[in-house]
Amino acid sequence: MFYSPIKPMEPKSRPRPFDSDRHIFQVKWDGVRILSFINGREVRLQNRKLRDRTLQYPEMQSLSQQISGREVILDGEMIALKDGKPSFSRILRRDLAARGTKERVQEIPVVYMVFDLLYADDRDLTKLPWEERDGMLKKLLTPGGNVQITESISGRGIDFYRAVVEEGLEGVVAKERSSPYLIGGKTSLWEKIKPRKDMNCVVGGYIWEGGKIKSLLIGAYQEGNLRFLGRAGSGLGEKDLEELTKVLPGLRQEESPFLPPPKRPKNWYWVRPLLTLKVEYMEFTSEGQLRHPTVKGFLIMDPADCVLVGE
Template identity: 35%
Template sequence: MNLTPVIPFEPINSTIIPKGDNWIAQIKWDGVRMLSYYDGIEVRLINRRKNDRTMQYPEFRSPSEYCSASSFIVDGELIAFDSNKPSFHEIMKRDSLRSKKSIEIATSQVPVTLMVFDVLYCNGEWVVNRSLAERQIVLSSIIKPNPHVQIVQNFTDADGLFDVMKTHHMEGIVYKNLSSTYVISGKDSRWQKRKLHQDLNMVIGGVTYRDKVVNSILLGVFSNGSLVYVGHAGAGKLTVADWMDLTSRIEPLIIASNPFANKPTRNKDAVWVRPEIVVKVQFMEWTLGKAMRHPTIQGIVANGSIQDCTFDA
C-alpha cells in the first residue's frame, strides 16, 4: 500500500459553544475512529493508532461501493448500535476479533456503519490544506451513501443539537470551524468536543474476585509518568462472558505489589495486576480529589495502548 497511515486531527475538550457564523456542529459518535485508505489497488482500514483493522470489517473491502474517487483517504467513526444508539461495547465486539470464522459470524450479527466526516486525499491529491468547507464539498461529491457508509451531517443550531443528544443519552457534539485546515497529528481549538459525560481510556491495576471470577476492577491513569488510582468499577456493559474472559486475561498479569503511585481506597481484597489491559470508562465528573463519580465500564479496548490512559486524553 503506497498511502502511509497517518494520525488524524483531534478536537480539544470544551464546555462552551464557540461564537461566530463560521462554526458548525456534528454529532459525536460513540465508536472507533477509523480512516479508510484506497491507493487505487487495495483498501485498508486503519485506526487512529495506525493499527490495521481491514480484516475485522469486510463490508468495506470494495471501495467503489461507497466512494467514486480513484484513490482516497477518508476520516470517520465506525459505529455499531445497541438498541437505538451507538455503543462502544458493541463496536468492540467487531474490533477485537482476529479469526476469519468469528469475523464472518459477527459481520451478520453486529452490523456497522462508517460515519464519514472528512477527506484528506482524493484522486491522487492531498486536500488537507483546503478549508473544511471545501473538503466537505469534495466529500459529498465522492461518497456514495449506503447502509454501511454515511456522511456526518452539519448542524448550525449547536444548542438544539446538544439538547437532542441529552434526550437520547448520546455522547455529545463536536464543533468545527469551517475555515479549518486538516492538521495531520494535530490537535487544536479549531475543532472542539463537548461531552455529556466524561469518558477516558483507563488501565486496570488491580481486581477483586467473587467466586473466583473478577467482579470489579481498580482503575488508573498516568500522570507525569506515574500510574494514579482514580476509582474502581464493577457496573457497566460487560456480560458474564466478558467477565469470564477478563478473568482468564488477568491471571498471567498478577503481580505482588501495588502498581499505583497512591493507595487505592479499595485495597483490602485487591489482587494487583501489571497495568496492560485498557478499558473505556464513562463517569459523571471528577471529585476534588481526582476520583471518578459513578463510573461504568463501557468496554475492553481491543489492543488498547496505555499511552492513551492519561488525565488529558
Template identity: 30%
Template sequence: MYSFEKRNLSPMLFEEAKDVFNSPDYLYELKFDGIRCLAYLDEATELINKRGKILNQTYPELKNLHQNVKVKMLLDGELLLIKNGKPDFYALQRRSLMTDPFKIKIQTNINPVIYVAFDLLYLKDKFLIDTPLLERKKLLQENVQESKDLIISKYIKENGQKLFQVVKEMKLEGIVAKKKDSHYYPGKRSSVWLKIKIYEEDDLIICGYIPKENVIDLILGRYLDGKIIRAGSVVTGKFKQQIINYAKNNPSIPLFPEKENVIWMVPKLVGRVRYMMKTKEGGLRQPVFMGVRDDKFAEDLLN
C-alpha cells in the same frame, strides 16, 4: 511529505471543551461512539486505524467501499456498529478483538459495521489538508455515493446548544464543534476541532480499594432493593490518604467477589463520580472521582 501510496498520514485529534456553545464560526456534528479510521479508496479499499493498523481482515464487510467513489480519495471517519438504533461501542470493541476468520464472517451478518465519513483529505491526485473545512465537506458530498455500508456525517451550523440538547435526550455520547475555515492538522490536537461530551454524575458508596502505584482504585457500590451491589470502579490519587485512613479504622469483610486483593471497608463513605454512561455490566465508562461527600453517608442513598 504525505503520500497516498505510503499511507503515512495520521488522523487529526480533538481538544475537549468543557461547555457547549453557539457560534457562527463553527459547524457541529455528532460525536460518534466508534473507532476512528482512515479509508484509502482507489482500485481497492484499505482501512487503517489511528495506530496505523490495517483493519480489512477484521471488517471484511467494508471491502468494497471504493465502489462508492469514482476517483482516488482518502476519507476520515469512524467505524460504527449500530444496535437498537444507536452506536454500540462495546459490541464494536468485541468485534475488533476477533481474529478467527470463521467467527468474523458470522459477525458480519449478525453485527455488521458501517463507515461514517466526516472528512475528505485527498481527492484524485491532491491532498486537501490546507483546504478549508466547509469546502472539504462540499467535495465529500459531491464525490461520495452513500450506501448501506458508507454514510456521510451530517452537520448543522451555528447552533451547537440545540444539537447538544437533542443528543443528550437521545443518550448519545456528545457532539463535536469544528471551525468552518479550519485546515486539517494530521496527528495534532487543535482547538479548531473540539469534542463536547455528555457526562452524568452520581453519588456512590465507597466499598473498598485496590492499591496501585501512586493511586488507589476504588470499588464502588449502590443500593438495589436495600442491598449494596457493585457499581464499577474509579481511580483517585487526590483523596487516597483520606480513604486509606478510613479503611484502616473501619475494616470490613468482602462485599463482592473480586479477582484482585481488595482492602475492604465498612460501606459508609459516599463519593461523587462523573462518568459518560453506565455499561451493560453495571460499570462506569470513563469515570472521574470528584471527591468524598462530607454531607452524606451511604444510608442517605437508600431514599
C-alpha cells in the same frame, strides 16, 4: 501520503456548547476512529493508533464501489448500534477480534460514519478549509447501506447539543468552517463538547502507595464477567482513604476478579468484589476503560447489578 500511516486530527475538549456562524456542528459518534485508504477496488483501514483494521471490517471492501475517485483517503467513525444508538462495547467486540468472520459480521453489523476527505486522485486536500473538503466529499462519496456521511448543523450549536444529549448520544464536535486538516494535531479548530456520565461500579482491587490505599481498581459486569474499567482515585477524601485502608486489605485474594485480568504491577492488590460505588466519567478510552473517572459516593447494592452501561 497515500501509502503511509496517518495520525488523525483530534478535537480539544470544551466544557459548554455554543452558537457560532463560523462553526458547523456534528454528532460525536461513540465508536472507533477509522481512516480508509481506497485504491481502485482495494480498501485498507487504519485506526487512531495507526494499526491496520482491514481484516476486522471485511464488509468495508464494498466502500470502493461508492467512491468515484481512483485514490481516496477518508476519515470517519466505525459504529455498531444497539437499540438504535451507538454502542462502544459492541464495536469493541468487532475491533478487537483477530478478523471479522461471517458470523461476527452478521451478529454485529457496523456503519462507517464518514466526516472528512484528506486525499483524492494524487491531490493532498488537508490544507483546504473544511467547507471545501466537505463539498468534495459529498461529490466523491455516494452514501448508502453501511457507509454514511455525517450531517452538519450550522450556527445553532446549543440547540443541537441539547437535542443530541436528549437522544442519549455521546456529544457534539464543533469545527471551524475554515479549518485545515492538521495531521496528528489536537487543536481548538475542532472542539468536542460532551456531558459527563455516571455508572455504578464494583471495586475489584486497590493500589497501595506510601503505606495506604491510593486509588481503587474498578469494573462493571458484562455478560456475567467483571470487566476492568480502570483506576479511580479522584473524589476520594482522606477519610475515605483511611477507611478503605482499614477495610480492603481484609478482602484480599490472589486471583483477579476481572476477566480478562489486566496486567498487575507489584503495588496492585485484588479483593473480593463486594464494595460498590458510583463513578462519574468523561468517556470510554479506545482500550475500553473510563476516562477521568471520579468517585461520587459509595452504594449499598448487589455488585451483580453493577452492569456496564453507556458504551
